[in-house]
Structure formats: C-alpha cells, structure tokens
Amino acid sequence: MKTNDIGLVLSGGGYRGAAHAGAIKALEEFDIFPNCISGTSAGALAGALYAASYSPEEILEVFKKIKIFEVTRYARNKPGWVDTDTFREFLSAYFPEDSFAALNKTLYVTSTDLLNGHVEVFHSGALIAPLLASASFPGIFSPVKIGDGLYADGGILDNFPVDPVKNAEVIYGVYANPVMKMELNDFKHSYDVVNRAFQLRMHKSSLLKFPDCDVVVNPEELGNYRLFSSNHLDKLFEIGYKCTHMALMKKKAEIHYLEK
Numbered sequence: 427m428k429t430n431d432i433g434l435v436l437s438g439g440g441y442r443g444a445a446h447a448g449a450i451k452a453l454e455e456f457d458i459f460p461n462c463i464s465g466t467s468a469g470a471l472a473g474a475l476y477a478a479s480y481s482p483e484e485i486l487e488v489f490k491k492i493k494i495f496e497v498t499r500y501a502r503n504k505p506g507w508v509d510t511d512t513f514r515e516f517l518s519a520y521f522p523e524d525s526f527a528a529l530n531k532t533l534y535v536t537s538t539d540l541l542n543g544h545v546e547v548f549h550s551g552a553l554i555a556p557l558l559a560s561a562s563f564p565g566i567f568s569p570v571k572i573g574d575g576l577y578a579d580g581g582i583l584d585n586f587p588v589d590p591v592k593n594a595e596v597i598y599g600v601y602a603n604p605v606m607k608m609e610l611n612d613f614k615h616s617y618d619v620v621n622r623a624f625q626l627r628m629h630k631s632s633l634l635k636f637p638d639c640d641v642v643v644n645p646e647e648l649g650n651y652r653l654f655s656s657n658h659l660d661k662l663f664e665i666g667y668k669c670t671h672m673a674l675m676k677k678k679a680e681i682h683y684l685e686k
Contacts, residue, residue: 433591434460436469439602440653443468445666466580506568536580
C-alpha cells in the first residue's frame with residue numbers, strides 16, 4: 427500500500443449496506459475517490475462492486491436484486507437456513523472474472539475463520555468465495571468452505587475492519603450497523619434476541635476503532651431498519667448520502683477554521 431492511499435472502511439449491516447452506496451456518492455461529489463477499500467459482509471460486497479468500477483447507483487440496484495429468503499435458497503444438510511453457495515451465480519454476473527486482480531482498486535475482504543477462531547483478510551486469488559463467506563451471517567447463512575477452511579461473517583470478530591488500510595494517508599469509515607434502544611415488545615422471536623446480542627458485541631468493538639479514521643459516518647437513523655428487510659433501500663441510500671455529505675461538510679469547515 428502506498429502512503430498516499432485514500433482508505434475506505436465499510437462495515438457490515440445487511441441490507442443497510444445500501445447506505446454505503448449513498449456514502450460513496452457523497453464522497454465522489456467532494457472529489458474523494460478512495461483507492462483501497464476494506465469491508466466486512468455487506469460492506470465487502472459494496473466495496474467489491476465499487477472496486478470493480480460500478481457506480482453508486484448501480485451498487486444500489488445490486489442490493490435491490492438480492493433476494494435472500496427464496497425457496498430455492500433454503501439450505502439442505504448445511505448449518506444454516508440459507509445456502510450461501512446459491513448466490514455464486516448471482517455474483518458471477520457482476521464479477522465475471524472471479525479474481526481480486528481484476529478489480530480496479532485494492533480490496534480487503536474480512537471473514538471469520540471458524541476452525542481456528544481468528545479474523546481472515548482476503549485480498550488476492552478468487553474473489554466470490556471470500557465475499558460469500560464475509561456475508562454469511564451465523565445462524566442464517568451456511569458458512570463457506572475455502573480450501574481446507576470454513577468461513578463465516580467477518581462481523582463476528584471485526585465488523586469495522588480498519589487494520590487493512592491503516593497505512594493510508596486518509597481514512598474514511600462508514601458504519602451501517604448502529605445500535606438503537608429497544609423495547610420489551612420488540613423481542614418477539616428468538617432471532618430478535620440472537621440478533622440483538624450479536625449487534626451489541628459487534629458495536630462495542632467497532633466503536634473502539636472509530637478514532638483510527640479521519641472521518642467516520644455513523645448514521646444512527648439506520649438503526650430503525652432491519653438487517654434483512656429490503657423494503658426501504660432507496661431510503662437507506664439517501665441516509666448514507668445525506669449523513670456522509672454532512673460529515674464531509676463538517677470536516678471541511680474544521681479544516682477551514684484551523685487554516686485561518
């Protein structure tokens with residue numbers, strides 16, 4: 427990595443990852459074009475699409491086309507409700523050359539090595555399998571076998587993967603997984619309890635990494651939207667765009683003040 431690289435860190439967040447596309451749109455309007463991207467789960471997918479030169483609007487359309495809970499995706503004889511491998515063909519349409527080397531920007535994809543219990547960062551070789559692994563939310567998606575290893579959602583151990591781009595000159599981070607206050611009647615299903623516990627653990631460790639970024643976009647409004655609900659993707663895009671625009675305006679004002 428060159429010392430003058432511009433880093434972009436994109437968290438996980440399920441369908442809320444559509445906010446990453448809006449954030450990228452705002453960055454580009456400020457003439458900020460990150461050339462090294464580190465992402466987990468939905469952030470890894472958004473980052474990969476951006477690294478493959480898809481526009482923010484095209485990235486949003488990809489999120490709109492992702493249908494998770496179709497009957498054809500149900501897992502059989504695998505640990506999960508959804509068979510993650512059924513998304514390979516879908517991703518192949520966007521990454522016809524299944525390789526990190528085919529991307530136009532440097533990309534780091536964070537996943538969790540279930541066998542050895544540590545973070546695994548993929549940045550070379552085949553692209554699609556690491557993307558699938560990084561987005562394999564435990565208990566919902568089946569883990570992904572890569573070589574002799576078994577991998578799942580990067581957010582299990584690192585939902586805000588700053589470390590791969592720490593040497594960049596400037597680092598922008600977008601966090602799409604805020605934790606909102608919940609009420610007693612919000613816990614209707616076992617999934618609600620598991621998801622809440624998972625979010626709380628991820629959130630605590632992610633907050634500790636915010637100071638490593640020069641600008642962090644943390645749209646708390648995203649907490650009003652469910653991880654696996656695709657009903658408001660245009661709104662999520664708008665939230666990402668609006669909050670990033672505001673954060674960049676604030677940063678610009680701070681720099682102007684210091685230069686006076």
